[in-house]
């Protein structure tokens with residue numbers, strides 16, 4: 001390689017390293033980019049836009065209420081969990097990376113922080129790209145609890161096992177926590193039977209199908225969270241069990 005090309009390659013490699021290191025640092029410690037924050041107990045919310053402190057504490061109390069309903073294996077009172085609301089596009093690009101467009105993201109175990117896209121903390125709502133609020137029941141508390149749920153699940157499962165979990169278990173369990181364990185198994189099974197698009201994660205972008213299966217395993221089949229996390233049951237088999245057991 002000619003000397004000039006070699007020098008250019010060295011500079012390029014250095015640039016990639018610095019940029020990569022910077023991006024990683026901002027996932028590990030994003031606080032400097034988020035000027036506004038509120039905390040309650042072990043939870044904290046940060047945003048790049050001002051918000052009402054009392055409303056933020058109400059939000060965190062609701063997130064805590066949902067997480068407190070988690071099965072005992074997933075309860076963790078010791079660690080602090082931070083949620084970052086990225087309203088500006090450049091912050092979203094920095095934190096969401098290849099997940100740009102998602103409602104939330106969590107890079108456990110690389111970083112423990114949860115990132116949410118643009119949101120109205122005062123109204124307790126995540127916002128779509130056109131600025132309209134995501135309707136009930138997917139409140140901001142739901143999204144925050146779902147994303148923190150991934151950290152709780154990752155801790156329990158172990159980083160490698162967490163990464164290898166079938167999507168229905170990983171996302172279903174996080175969604176189960178996001179909803180505070182409130183799952184109408186009969187109604188969702190009926191929706192699954194009639195082919196409701198909400199029950200198709202690929203079409204709807206929702207995890208209702210996975211949440212239903214997880215709720216069924218935990219509540220009706222009596223599985224523990226650990227059994228669920230150690231199972232690599234294919235989704236088709238879980239669905240066969242559900243449809244055989246639930247009338248709905």
Ligand SMILES: [Zn+2]
Pocket residue numbers: 146147150171174
């Ligand atoms: Zn998720």
